[in-house]
Amino acid sequence: MLSKKALGISPSSTMAIDSKAKGMKSKGIDVVSFGAGEPDFDTPPHIREAAIRAINEGYTRYTPAAGMPELREAICKKLQGDNGLDYEPAQIVVSNGAKHSLYNVMVTLLNPGDEVLVPKPYWVSYPEMVRLADGIPVPVESREENLFKVTAADLEKVCTQKCKALIINSPSNPTGQIYSIEELQEIARFCVDRGIYIVTDEIYEKLIYSGSQHFSIASLSNEIKELTIVVNGASKSFAMTGWRIGYTASNTAIAKVMANIQSHTSSNPNSIAQKAVVAALQGPQESIEEMRLAFDERRRFMFRRVSEIPCLSAVEPLGAFYIFVGMAEVIGKHYHGTAITDSDNFAYLLLENHKVAVVPGTGFGSPNHMRLSFATSLENIAKGLDRIEAFLEELA
Numbered sequence: 245m246l247s248k249k250a251l252g253i254s255p256s257s258t259m260a261i262d263s264k265a266k267g268m269k270s271k272g273i274d275v276v277s278f279g280a281g282e283p284d285f286d287t288p289p290h291i292r293e294a295a296i297r298a299i300n301e302g303y304t305r306y307t308p309a310a311g312m313p314e315l316r317e318a319i320c321k322k323l324q325g326d327n328g329l330d331y332e333p334a335q336i337v338v339s340n341g342a343k344h345s346l347y348n349v350m351v352t353l354l355n356p357g358d359e360v361l362v363p364k365p366y367w368v369s370y371p372e373m374v375r376l377a378d379g380i381p382v383p384v385e386s387r388e389e390n391l392f393k394v395t396a397a398d399l400e401k402v403c404t405q406k407c408k409a410l411i412i413n414s415p416s417n418p419t420g421q422i423y424s425i426e427e428l429q430e431i432a433r434f435c436v437d438r439g440i441y442i443v444t445d446e447i448y449e450k451l452i453y454s455g456s457q458h459f460s461i462a463s464l465s466n467e468i469k470e471l472t473i474v475v476n477g478a479s480k481s482f483a484m485t486g487w488r489i490g491y492t493a494s495n496t497a498i499a500k501v502m503a504n505i506q507s508h509t510s511s512n513p514n515s516i517a518q519k520a521v522v523a524a525l526q527g528p529q530e531s532i533e534e535m536r537l538a539f540d541e542r543r544r545f546m547f548r549r550v551s552e553i554p555c556l557s558a559v560e561p562l563g564a565f566y567i568f569v570g571m572a573e574v575i576g577k578h579y580h581g582t583a584i585t586d587s588d589n590f591a592y593l594l595l596e597n598h599k600v601a602v603v604p605g606t607g608f609g610s611p612n613h614m615r616l617s618f619a620t621s622l623e624n625i626a627k628g629l630d631r632i633e634a635f636l637e638e639l640a
Contacts, residue, residue, distance in 0.1 A: 256369060261601050275601060276620075277624075278600065281417065283483040283565070284621070285535050288531040294523030303515055307513075309511055310337045311512065312518050316338065318521075318522050319331075319338070328463045329460060332496075334496055336493055337492045337494075339513055340513050341489065347377075350373045350377035352502050354408060356378040358380070358408035359408060360374045361403065363413075364386055364392075365416075365568065365608035366411070391421045391559055392421050393427060409442070410443070420543075421563070422452060425464075428461045435468065441471050442471055442473070443472075443473050444461050444472055444473070444474055446474060449476065452563040453543060453562055462493075473494040474492060474494070476491060478490075481524075482524045482532070484520070543567070545626075549626070554573075556632075567616045568605070568613050569614050569616055571612060571614060577640060588606050
């Protein structure tokens with residue numbers, strides 16, 4: 245029999261829907277996909293050129309397991325300049341994407357039975373990573389009227405003596421919401437008082453809109469910084485999802501353990517990709533703003549259009565590139581005799597019959613929602629939303 249723990253892990257719903265949509269497209273089917281969690285822009289030229297240069301110069305061998313010194317120094321400068329955080333290179337661990345970084349964090353922090361507070365709706369992989377590390381994910385209910393953000397009072401309701409860590413994701417996947425500095429201060433006090441670690445996933449920090457501002461909770465005080473593991477990477481900011489470079493910043497003891505773990509599992513991240521990320525961090529940053537402005541235009545269009553469609557609702561996202569769409573009014577309706585029971589079979593019926601791929605909210609802990617990505621062209625967004633509206637008009 246295979247590992248019970250491994251068999252208990254659910255597949256990624258975001259990857260599953262994206263894979264099915266790509267399979268249909270490969271057969272020539274005209275599918276509009278709102279599933280992808282990646283920018284639809286090319287990696288900027290100067291970054292690609294740095295990778296080619298690294299290949300031509302023979303930079304194709306092992307680096308230190310935690311990442312090459314040049315990159316770790318560049319990350320330290322980025323954290324200081326962007327987030328007001330002072331770290332030494334020894335406190336940085338570079339991994340194969342932010343997802344790998346998050347898994348390293350869980351394996352490092354958790355003992356069997358330790359609990360991790362996971363605010364809902366959550367990114368689909370958080371609970372599964374906790375389980376893989378023998379921890380227990382504890383969902384924390386949020387309220388739509390509070391823009392899906394949790395408070396210290398919400399955390400207090402479910403926090404026990406077994407609680408080891410809290411995951412914060414701001415800007416959020418899937419809701420696109422951002423915690424204010426006041427909200428973070430309240431959460432920081434809660435965690436410091438109880439000695440709870442904070443895992444802060446800041447992968448979308450550069451993609452913010454409407455004058456919003458990103459704050460890293462680790463920057464609030466030395467006390468909270470000591471308890472915080474910052475997770476970030478190059479994927480979203482520099483359109484480098486396939487390059488697979490993420491990183492953590494933490495206290496030295498945590499960083500050392502993560503580096504040790506990585507040395508026995510994946511060893512070092514791709515050497516060529518590391519060189520490319522050095523160029524990304526040290527080179528021109530204009531591409532980030534160009535991408536952000538394009539996403540902002542799509543965001544405003546998608547939010548306005550979704551708000552016009554009967555039976556759907558949404559809270560305006562202020563970061564990332566997703567809209568979390570409420571569809572409670574759809575549940576219980578029928579599509580040509582088939583009952584819609586949750587967002588899972590809604591998504592299946594929509595894809596099969598109207599050729600639109602959306603991500604069901606079930607994997608995010610919210611079965612009456614779906615996630616739409618606006619990391620696609622305005623033309624695709626308009627066409628896809630028209631198809632969704634036509635699908636809804638067929639419901640009885």
